[in-house]
Amino acid sequence: MYLICLSGTIAVFYEEIERWEQPVAEEYLSYDKSIVEQSFNAYIKTKKHNESSEHLYIVFPNEVIPRLKFADDMSGWYVNADGKMGRESIDDWTELLKGLHNNLHLPISFGYLFVSAIGALFCGLIFSGFLSHPSIFKDAFKWRTKSSQRINQTDIHNRLSVWGAPFHLMIAITGTFYGFILLFMIVFSQSIDDLDQQQVMDQVYPAEPKLENQTGEIKVAIALTEIEQLTPDGQLLFMIIHDANTEQRFMEFFVQQPGRLIYSENYRFDIAGNYLGKSGFSDGHIAKQIAYSVYRIHFGHFAGYATKIIYFVLGLALTVISVSGINIWLAKRKYKDKINLLWSAFVWGTPIALSVSAITQVIFHIESINIFWGLVVGCSLAGLKQQNEIIIRRNYQLLTAVSLFVLLAGFSIKYGEFSLNNSSLTISIPLLICAAYFLYKGLTRKILSTQGQQESQEKIT
Amino acid sequence: MGLYLSLIISLLSVVLLFVSWNRTKSRFISTFGWFFFAVSIFIWAKILGSEIGTVYALNFLSVFAWVVTYLKTLNDNNWQISAISGTPVNINLPSVSAAISHQTLINNFVLFILAVPLAGVASILFSLAAVSLFPLTIVAKIGISIFIFPIIWGGLSFWVCAKTKMPLAYSLVTSIVLISSTILFL
Incomplete structure (x- = not known):
């Protein structure tokens, strides 16, 4: 749960991280429809596109990522404003982070189910927290930092969890949705005699149109003009060509609706740009609208940057809760064993694994999922050789600070002047602040640790 | 303007709740606190729409309550003391404590099977069966069942873990499945 919460907290900014990973791509907000069309059709004919890919994408520029991108199921390319192909899209570390949050890098179908099950069990933890906390109102703002470590941790845990309960419940329920929606539709279809699985799915997600002979150039510009009339206030997100390697292909445009939590309303067109209809996510059945709102509620991608910051804070609190819950359990035990060290090393080793994997992936483009997990395991086991939890925390905070400084230095060397543009600084400055924070905590922890040990030794003698 | 107003109302509601809790223990003030929280939902909804506004009102309640809790600690605490007092000293720890016996591990494993996979299957089937009894559309049935199922699973897991009589818990979960x-x- 700690890994899911921590990665989810960082993944709130996955769009910004994706932009940071490739800082040299050309950026712009407005584009010429006919240039997009010409360029996209040229892209389809080039070797930069995988012909066996079932889907092709145009990702349109927006304020978070002001770049135009063409992609297939495997790779993508940014497009310059004049329509020429630009830099290759690089988002491997972003995918590592999203994969950690979505499925813990387990095989996709099982991983989603596993993570979603943790979301459901998280609901149980919320209930148990409330029911085992009889003085919930009496302690509403209490935080006894002068008391023992256990009481301190308990107060942090309870204050963060009680006040954050609406958010936590929202995240748990929406998180459960992803892994189980397919399973629910399968089980439900088995229980209805006159409907098969596909028919049940078509009720929730509209069936694909039946088209034939969809050959020739993709008339993107005509479709874009039509969309402007259909949804003048909508924010165009991206377009998918479904069944791209067949003659049944068609275009689907995802358009975000202002003031709504639904992910998008989807508009479908044939290859010639003839409008086929919309999916009805914005005005269809209320259950369909709620189901399609899950993504934005879960990731905080609505109402701009402020929401992301609030979600980051609330997500960080959830991460602290997941750690402090185990800390309380450890402190309540009447004994200490290697689990105490292992837990502390795992918690503080994960940021090291994340930052080192970012170095190897972003700077050196080495596949880093194994490096990440290797470091998580390595740091956890190395903790067993440490004297106590405080020393583990201090050492690992210092190592995290060092690895973040190395990451930023490597990024600056690799990308030169581009490391100082907006797309880079949006992530680099927060990383610098994190590095400074960990360095400060690591260094001050050393002093406190020494004093604490001396004081404790004096008490013993 | 509206944004500042909604922020102020959200903050005011938390401050009133805090004042009620910290000094007066007055139900009157706390009622006002909750009243202003309800007002803040309305104002946030007015500005950002009912969906986004409600999420914002709930989230700001959490954030402001944490800020108030933190500010309170600054008044009456020295942070270094807790850091020192929590320092464990050079311990030669056993691999796994002798307090964890094989029997404990077996009991916990049995409890895990009941509280996680079995309770999960029971809650999926129960939520789908329950909604199937109502005259709803297929979309509504799937939509409602998938949102109530984690709550049922969580509640069932909690009940199973809290229940000391394991046979009763197993019987209930099995009955729900059947x-x-x-x-x-x-």
Whole structure:
């Protein structure tokens, strides 16, 4: 749960991280429809596109990522404003982070189910927290930092969890949705005699149109003009060509609706740009609208940057809760064993694994999922050789600070002047602040640790 | 303007709740606190729409309550003391404590099977069976069941863990699976 919460907290900014990973791509907000069309059709004919890919994408520029991108199921390319192909899209570390949050890098179908099950069990933890906390109102703002470590941790845990309960419940329920929606539709279809699985799915997600002979150039510009009339206030997100390697292909445009939590309303067109209809996510059945709102509620991608910051804070609190819950359990035990060290090393080793994997992936483009997990395991086991939890925390905070400084230095060397543009600084400055924070905590922890040990030794003698 | 107003109302509601809790213990003030929280939902909804506004009102309640809790600690605490007092000293720890016996591990494993996978299956079947009894559209049935199922699973897991009599817990979970399956598939 700690890994899911921590990665989810960082993944709130996955769009910004994706932009940071490739800082040299050309950026712009407005584009010429006919240039997009010409360029996209040229892209389809080039070797930069995988012909066996079932889907092709145009990702349109927006304020978070002001770049135009063409992609297939495997790779993508940014497009310059004049329509020429630009830099290759690089988002491997972003995918590592999203994969950690979505499925813990387990095989996709099982991983989603596993993570979603943790979301459901998280609901149980919320209930148990409330029911085992009889003085919930009496302690509403209490935080006894002068008391023992256990009481301190308990107060942090309870204050963060009680006040954050609406958010936590929202995240748990929406998180459960992803892994189980397919399973629910399968089980439900088995229980209805006159409907098969596909028919049940078509009720929730509209069936694909039946088209034939969809050959020739993709008339993107005509479709874009039509969309402007259909949804003048909508924010165009991206377009998918479904069944791209067949003659049944068609275009689907995802358009975000202002003031709504639904992910998008989807508009479908044939290859010639003839409008086929919309999916009805914005005005269809209320259950369909709620189901399609899950993504934005879960990731905080609505109402701009402020929401992301609030979600980051609330997500960080959830991460602290997941750690402090185990800390309380450890402190309540009447004994200490290697689990105490292992837990502390795992918690503080994960940021090291994340930052080192970012170095190897972003700077050196080495596949880093194994490096990440290797470091998580390595740091956890190395903790067993440490004297106590405080020393583990201090050492690992210092190592995290060092690895973040190395990451930023490597990024600056690799990308030169581009490391100082907006797309880079949006992530680099927060990383610098994190590095400074960990360095400060690591260094001050050393002093406190020494004093604490001396004081404790004096008490013993 | 509206944004500042909604922020102020959200903050005011938390401050009133805090004042009620910290000094007066007055139900009157706390009622006002909750009243202003309700007002803040309305104002946030006015500005950002009912969906986004409600999420914002709930989230700001959490954030402001944490800020107030933190500010309170600054008044009456020295942070270094807790850091020192929590320092464990050079311990030669056993691999796994002798307090964890094989019997404990077996009991916990049995409890895990019941509280996680079995309770999960029971809650999926129960939520689908329950909604199938109502005259709803297919989309509504799937939509409602998938949102109530984690709550049922969480509640069931909690109950199973809190229950000391394991046979009773197993019986109940098994009964839920059997009855729900009968409703769904027969």
